[in-house]
Amino acid sequence: MLKNYIKIAWRNLLKNKLSGFITIGGLAVGLTACTLILFYVAHERSYDSFHTDSDRIYTVEAQVNMGGDSIYMNSMNATVGKLTENASPAVSSSLRLKEEYKPVIITNASQPGTRFSEKDFSYADANFFDFFSFRLKKGNTATVLSKPYSLVLSEDMAKKYFGNQSPIGETLSVRKDSTYLFTVTGVMENTPSNSSLHPDFVASLSSMPTIKEFERDFDSEAFRLGSFPTYLKLNESADKSAVEKTMQELSIQGNAEASDVYSLSLLRDKHLNGRDASNTRYISIFPLIAVLILLLALVNYLSLSTARATLRSKEIGVRKVNGASRKSVALQFYVESTLYVIFAFLVSVALSVVLKPWFFSLLDIEIDASFFLNKNFLLILTGLLGFTVLATGFYPALVMSAFNPVENLRSSRTSKMGGERLRKVCTTVQFVIAIALLISGVIIHQQLDYVRGVDTGLNRSDVVMVTLQNTVGTNSTPFRNEIEKLSQVTSTAVAQYPIYKGYNMFFASSEQVPDATGLPIFSVDDDFFKTLGVTWETKPDDENFYSKSDPVIINEAAISKFKLGPNPIGESLLFGNSKREIVGVVKDFHFENLDAPINAVALFVNPKTKATTNILGKNGGCLFVRFQPDSNVPQLLSKMETIYTQYDSATPFEYQFLDDAFDAMFRSEERLSHVFNLFIILAMLIAGMGLFALATFSAQQRMKELGVRKVLGASVLQLTTLLSFDFLKLILLAILVASPLAWYFMHEWLQDFNYKTTIHWWVFAGAGVGAFVLAIFTVSFQAIKAALANPVESLRTE
């Protein structure tokens, strides 16, 4: 019996290839989109949960009050972990994991040519591989990090430095300010893509006390903030609030005045709910889009399969007359639907595998291929399949099995029944989704364009930022000189950090605001203003103002923050013990994310030569290079690189364009926009396909009516209009429903932005017209074909 059902399902598919292709293809495309999104979302949600004890691994955080602002810190003093472990029975173990915040230069000691600058270098306590579930390929979990100057490499790094040789027992030299030798004791698997910790090098933390640069980190035994990110593993069923209380007590014991508030948060929750989770900002919107696309595909499938089934009303009649019960007819259609769904599902899995790299490069994320076999993800997929089978099989089975055999057999043509109204609702819903997505996509795009074009007070174009490490040393002066000599370069400037990438925070006070208040500081040279196009509100009288002792330049926001006079020149700010006179005021410019209003900032301006040697050379800073607008940029960059390697061969040349750095702050919005673009196309495709197939069925069903009308003198145009009008009515309705929906959601979305674009009426009109044109195109194709058909043909068969 089952065989019979499958056979007839298969033959039906072959018989109506086009509609079969559209039915299954539409579903497969929808499922693919859904699978990819679910894959992405499941991956984001799985962060750090691969650790065996992920439900008990916490990070220690402290809320600190700084000049009126609450700041969260997660670096603790070296003793905090052990002190807590000893004081609280709920803690089973603790771990410190300290990252180098600047790249280090690593050399294979026996092959001095193998030398690279490495960013992900960390120091960890000896229990690192026991505490976390990173796996060792070589070496013993218990002992790899037990001795000072032990080092574990990731597989990639082992290959990079040692090729196919075993690195165990080999020596790597690590250059910071001084150079240190580490012995490789183990190789670990590369960290999975869903890990928030991804060290390439893990050195034993017991090395740190003898590393000069870290000496100060071990100065104090007190329970307070420090420089070590600290992790605690609690006992099973232990209560984290008890541990938090213990930590609070320890903090008070050490210093009765301490006001820091300690807390624990689960490591695996931090990726999505952490305070710095802007990357995953729209993670909750993605499943919604996935559901919409799936809904679209299901609705499409449903509407097409019932339409297909009405063509088979005769078959159902025959089967019933031959003894089929309603149950067996329902079962037949259910089996058939299941078969198609499984088919579509397999196609979608194949499509997902093929499209995955492309999709993730679009989203600018990397996900291990092995995650495709992740247990939870497979479970989700199975659920998706099950749901789809249930959702798609049920209705056609119900409708089809209810057909009355006498009715069906009496008219040898297909009868007009079986969810006619349902199909209308389906088409409308499809277009509502498609149009709403289209409108939203356009508005998201406009918003992105808008914020990118916002006047942020800086001239962002044609500036490249070159970051230098201290390995450049005294070469910074000749380096800068040579760069300035390049014909395309108009000016250069120095600052400690690239713009949008951070700043120092000082505490300052004024006469009007005597409490120490946090104030971002830029240490720059005097070319900074010219090179970055910062505009002056009040320019210092003296061109050589920076030669004065300790002047400061502030922005407008700082005037109000420190309640200074309208013209604050001559007033001063107190930074700790040093008093700095305000010599100039610049107009506000953005140096952080646009979400926040512009913060107050103070600029410490140094003479050019001093800035070049100190800021750029000694500590490693950022050189801003403004070039002529019509420069050949790749050529310029390669020239700069040549100069760079001449003066610093230890650290690779690194640069970023200022406008790219700015745009990078909108990565999550950009991602959202990309996803929307993709799904607008998909939604339109599916909806269009559905409409096309429905128009085909409608034309088939009304063949006789059209024949009669034509015999009575209707023109092709009249017939086309007649057929198309039914559908266009639905599209019109969809536009009316979709517009306010899209407006509402986009309006809400825009509320999160400091700078927001206005929603224009023509976006709605445009989307409506677009959908309408698409609909006319798809429908009229069929309608014209039907209208042109010879009526004798259609009438003879009656």
Add this chain to the structure above:
Amino acid sequence: MLLQLNHIYKWVKQGGKRVFLLNDISLDVEEGEFISIMGPSGSGKSTLLNVIGMLDEFQEGEYIFDGEPVHSLKEKQRAKLYKEYIGFVFQAYHLIDELTVYENIETPLLYKNIKSSERKALVADMLDRFNIVGKKDLFPAQLSGGQQQLVGIARALIAKPKLILADEPTGNLNSKQGEEIMELFKELNTEGVTIIQATHSESNAAYGNRIIHLLDGSKQLQPQN
């Protein structure tokens, strides 16, 4: 007695008035009879066949089939009854386009849950008997009208029904094919199958041993001859 209709009425409401499709029909059919129902279009021939075939309901009257009161049976029991005892043959053949000749004939057996090996034997017998073994893998569209109707009859017979209901079985066929089909019915009848056919054609009707004339849903007196 195979079946008995007592004062059957069937009507539809049109503008508040009853339009009778069947008007006081009484009919006794003995096993082994070959009955032809004649009448112009719309006289109720098909409706009467559908009622006898239990595909259609009626509003008033009694219908006893093989001793069972059909009018008071539940849907399920009725389905069981016609599945067991009645085969249908249609003017438009009503074969399933997507199934081969073999599979079309097999269909009723599937719904009677007959085992695969037994099904094979029964269908093979039938193909043999109708001389269409060579056509078993063809689809209906590849056959002539006469051949399609042959398959239709084979399908009606496969479940060994006591009664064959044929609604204009030769209506779509040319006269030669029609004659062959009628000869086949006659042969079946002599083997003991009861047949009721609806027809327009006097000559086809003559194959039966009793003719019933219908007009506007009522039985007419047999014209004297």
